[in-house]
Amino acid sequence: MKPIIIAPAYRNQMIDEARKHYPNECCGFGFGRENRVLEVVPICNVSSNPQDAYRMDSKEQVRAMFLAHNKGYEVVCIYHSHPDAQPIPSQTDIRRNLYPAVAHCIIGINLKTVTVALWRIDEDIERLPLLDSNDHDHRASLSDDPISNIIRFIVLLGVSLIVVAVSIYLLPPPPELPLP
Numbered sequence: 001m002k003p004i005i006i007a008p009a010y011r012n013q014m015i016d017e018a019r020k021h022y023p024n025e026c027c028g029f030g031f032g033r034e035n036r037v038l039e040v041v042p043i044c045n046v047s048s049n050p051q052d053a054y055r056m057d058s059k060e061q062v063r064a065m066f067l068a069h070n071k072g073y074e075v076v077c078i079y080h081s082h083p084d085a086q087p088i089p090s091q092t093d094i095r096r097n098l099y100p101a102v103a104h105c106i107i108g109i110n111l112k113t114v115t116v117a118l119w120r121i122d123e124d125i126e127r128l129p130l131l132d133s134n135d136h137d138h139r140a141s142l143s144d145d146p147i148s149n150i151i152r153f154i155v156l157l158g159v160s161l162i163v164v165a166v167s168i169y170l171l172p173p174p175p176e177l178p179l180p
């Protein structure tokens, strides 16, 4: 599964939802393109036991997916909160997982702290890195940095000069020319 990118604004939106519904669980979708969340859509939790579980309202769910599809978006992640619990998939999350191909964002929340974690829930469970931005883009922009390019040039020049100096030092002495 590709790394999922959730910009701070979208992550905060999910955290706000978790706060608003505390001590109940909130739930919803992170829609977007490829692996990047571009819209957060809360869905009503209709579970009969909302403090310990979530069940998305099916009508809202279909409507949200329809609207997202019209924008060219797909489901990038599903989020829900764990009030007074760690952001680790519960047995219910694993058993009732209808979307194994989609990342699950879990917000562990209590009165003091909030912890967000991202998971792939399939036959096995894998914790995924939670990225703010595209790290690959960041790395590419670093190598375009003119200062680091100058430093790289100086280092290369230094190494080349040392190689030339050592080669000259190791050369056999020139043959003595016969005197006329």
Ligand SMILES: [Zn+2]
Pocket: 080, 081, 082, 089, 090, 093, 106
């Ligand atoms: Zn859960």
